[in-house]
Amino acid sequence: MPELTPAVAKPDHVPDELVYDFDYHYDAGLIAHGHDRIAEIAREAPAMFWTPRHGGHWVVAAHFAVHAAQRSPEIFSNGPVPYEAIAAYNATQPDDQKALIPLPITVDPPHHDTYRKPLNKTFSPKNMLALKDQIRALAAGLIDRIKDQGHCEFMADVAEPLPTQIFLALFGLPQSKQREYRDLVADHLHDTDMDPRAIQKRLRKVADVMRETILDRQREPKDDVLSLLWQSDFDGRPATLHDIENYAVMLFVAGLDTVMNGMGLGARHLATDPELQRKLRDNPALIAEAAEEILRRYTFTVPPRFVSEDSEFQGVTLKKGEKALMFLPAADLDPGEFQNPEAYTLNRENKAHIAFGTGPHRCLGSHLARIELQVLYEEMVKALPEFRLDPDKPVTFHGGNVIGPDTLHLVWDK
Ligand code: HEM
Numbered sequence: 539m540p541e542l543t544p545a546v547a548k549p550d551h552v553p554d555e556l557v558y559d560f561d562y563h564y565d566a567g568l569i570a571h572g573h574d575r576i577a578e579i580a581r582e583a584p585a586m587f588w589t590p591r592h593g594g595h596w597v598v599a600a601h602f603a604v605h606a607a608q609r610s611p612e613i614f615s616n617g618p619v620p621y622e623a624i625a626a627y628n629a630t631q632p633d634d635q636k637a638l639i640p641l642p643i644t645v646d647p648p649h650h651d652t653y654r655k656p657l658n659k660t661f662s663p664k665n666m667l668a669l670k671d672q673i674r675a676l677a678a679g680l681i682d683r684i685k686d687q688g689h690c691e692f693m694a695d696v697a698e699p700l701p702t703q704i705f706l707a708l709f710g711l712p713q714s715k716q717r718e719y720r721d722l723v724a725d726h727l728h729d730t731d732m733d734p735r736a737i738q739k740r741l742r743k744v745a746d747v748m749r750e751t752i753l754d755r756q757r758e759p760k761d762d763v764l765s766l767l768w769q770s771d772f773d774g775r776p777a778t779l780h781d782i783e784n785y786a787v788m789l790f791v792a793g794l795d796t797v798m799n800g801m802g803l804g805a806r807h808l809a810t811d812p813e814l815q816r817k818l819r820d821n822p823a824l825i826a827e828a829a830e831e832i833l834r835r836y837t838f839t840v841p842p843r844f845v846s847e848d849s850e851f852q853g854v855t856l857k858k859g860e861k862a863l864m865f866l867p868a869a870d871l872d873p874g875e876f877q878n879p880e881a882y883t884l885n886r887e888n889k890a891h892i893a894f895g896t897g898p899h900r901c902l903g904s905h906l907a908r909i910e911l912q913v914l915y916e917e918m919v920k921a922l923p924e925f926r927l928d929p930d931k932p933v934t935f936h937g938g939n940v941i942g943p944d945t946l947h948l949v950w951d952k
Contacts (some may be wrong), residue, residue, distance in 0.1 A: 545590035556585035580871040601875035608897035614843035638790035656770030688952040699903035701797040710762030799942025803836040834891035837870040923951040
């Protein structure tokens, strides 16, 4: 069991009643019980609380507070370093030595819009739907490989390779790069060194693996996302290699880890709910709605923010430079927002979950993510008989900015 980070002293502007001890990486309840611990926080912690772990930071937990905070970028900035400072540094560097910036996720309005606009077209529902058959073939292929063995470790066998293969297909990268990419995913997931130089080194590796294909698509466009990205213009300025690399590393960071953990949480829920599996097998038309309720019940991303000025927010005093986590998983289990939030309920009256966030940074990949998750569940209930958790190998979870199962051992009758 990992140790909690040491608690620091509470600063004077934080009132005692807003202190709640929660280590978002190593909380023992979170690691052992996943979302049951998050539901407890949603029930008992203040709407917005201060925890003494990880140097001391805010956690915005109630649904109304998360909703408002995500729509207040003037208080809650997405970048620890202002975009202007990075852009000024990059202006002095040659293209291949510029700092990589996952755009637009680390940039606040008004610059955010410049980099988000071209992506909205590329990731439109229509463009993503066109990938559905390809995604289905990849999902079916992975499930086919484990079907006859009667068991699998779902994370390694399906949840990691599937989004990796989809990423390669999306970018028109050869599937032969899968091993390289899976190693990059693993490096990215397991490396906790958050020193900006270490992060740059990891992002540079991702960009380097793609460089040849990126340049190739500039010369000779094909029917893939990389070619579409080359058509972007930024308020009249044509795209450069650096822009495309920034997009590529951002999509790698934003799209792989999230989907993999979402798949793990969804498969785990299905494995504990044979009645739901039966319903979905009998009536696959219910899968879209079932996938949405899984996203609400097991919301799993925790985006960070940085307070840009001394401010008051929902009656709470914030100081410039403080870190605040948008605890979306607790917001979607908030009893003030959802009736009986811990129950998994198809046909809920209020279906408006916040799993993809809200405000300017709302997930760009939600159309793609929904297709990936739905197609996976469709293929699982179609190809596998009733599956359940392996009772000898209990699931443990990891915390952090993307919560999910470490391993997920499933079994079924052969
Ligand atoms: C189930 C899977 C996913 C979940 C739950 C998810 C969740 C989120 C959330 C909560 C945000 C907002 C972050 C913030 O407020 O700082 C976000 C942003 C983003 N997501 Fe996703 N995401 C998923 C899959 C994907 C995929 C597959 C892609 C790839 C296309 C993607 C691309 C992005 C991008 C580019 C942003 C930044 C948008 C911006 O800054 O304007 N996501 N995602």
